[in-house]
Amino acid sequence: MEHDSFIRRGLMHFGKLMLAAVLCVVVSGCARTSNDIATSLPIHWTADKRVVLVDPDVELSELTFGGVAMLRADWTSKGRDLIKADIASFLRGKGIASVSADRISDRREAQLVKLHNALGRSIEVNLKEAWPTKKNNFDWTLGPGAAILRDRHHADYGLFVFVRDSYSSDTRKALALLTMTPTGATQSGFASLVDLRNGRVVWYNRLDNAYGGLRDEKSAAETVRHLLDGMPL
């Protein structure tokens, strides 16, 4: 009796996952994206303003057969370059002047990048379930210290980007197909637009893309489009 119900439960479970597996593991190009945009302040953009793209924090890794995520240096370098180029062309397409702050080695600038990573994760948590003080109150800020980026890079807004992207190895894909379970590979991240006069986060977008990509030009452009979708500039 117990045997029967166990197998039945298993089969039902597998049936559902099978659909997902067939749709998403085998057939490439299937994308499930969810964007959470939070805008707080009106932006009065004028043509003489500039955006600084702050050293994007990007990591691409490969999930092994056993599910261990191994950072891939080659994919990461390429993915990071693609993201930067795509963001630059996205901004150019909108007629926005931009400058890139690369390989930040200054102590105070580096602290702002670390702070944004922590802040971005807090905002991410809050989008799912807001803290009482943050309900209808999007007042996240990096603080007035952000002005150092304005002064050094002669920019009015800072665009911070954080992306983590993972891919299944062939063996893991095969395992997923065989057991009809998800591979666990995902793409997640966030982008924030910061007013460098006061450090206020004026726009934030969370990227949660189950089958995104950053390994080739086409999927990277798609990812950047999702990431910057709705940016009020």
Next chain:
Amino acid sequence: MRRRIAAALCCAAWLSAGGVAQGQGTLPPGYSSDMSGEEAGIWMLTDKQEAATKTAPNLVRDEKLNAYVSGVICRLAGEYCPSIRVYILDTPNWNAFASPNGMVVVNTGLLLQMKNEAQFAFVLGHEITHYLHRHSLEELRKQVNTAGLVNIYALAMFGVGVAVGDDPSGAISLGQDLGRFWISAFSRDEERDADRSGFARVTSLGYAPNEASAIWTDMVAQNKADPRYSRIVFLDTHPSPEERVENNVKWAAEALPSRSDWATNEDAYHAAMAPFLRRWVEEELALAHPDRSIVIFRRLAQNMPSQGLYHFGLGEAYRKRHQKPDEASAEKAYRAALACPDAPPEAWRGLGLLAMRAGESAKAKDAFTNYQAKLPNASDKAMIDFYLSQL
């Protein structure tokens, strides 16, 4: 498609059975990882961590201290010296670690507790071995292979479960636990290798062999005193301190007869650390584990320079633990501190607080007055003034 899956599964079995090359041996001098493979990923991550360390607010940038620490590690590393970069972090926890890309991090909490250069060298020798023997890479490979095996085992158990009609989840989670134990056991073996090779490297330069076990004897004493200390043997990444004492005693007995001019370089070590000890003593106390601090300062206050400072630390730790017999021990330690030329004026404040707590107004008044005479512009002047007004 079916053939591709079959090939992939064969590949998985091969990977899980240890198809990834094992045991890379010692790195060649001047080695740098290229952009492909799992090692490149580890290097990229650790390069990123190193960049973050370089901009860390708690990075100790004092040139003299850095020159001293780099000098010690460079002598130990020999031909690998150019590949190793050492960073001192102002962090009170007793720790040091080496990254696969050649970054070595030393916490000030460790510098406070080392008795001499020889002890410090044994810690560095251990860390250099982690780098030279590519332990991080081997451990990652072990994780990958073990996780693969656990997956194959889980599949097999699922099959068995269906065949015999039983829920396999218990058997599967047992396999996952065994996998974790297996990885921890591997990590402990790497630590033993780092101890053993590090010991040989450090003693070959003439550092006193007995100092290696002394580090771990001190650690055992601290752990014994700490009621919060516990360890799960199977999941421990390091061998027990007791085992490390035992191993180092054995190796020292073998090494000792080979020469008679063993060095500890105690004076050089203390000269390099002296300017920072005051700060590090405060930071150790700020960890709020007086049981451990008492053991540390009691040891440091024996036959070491800067005794006034260590006795003061001991007094503070006893006073903060605040258990029945501690008041007397704290007072004794403060008095011992004040008998030393390097006694911090705050030892008087400690005596005043103890006396105030005991209701001995005259004694407290006297101690606080002494404190204010020695340190008229102390940051807690207003607080002490208030105490004095209440006495």
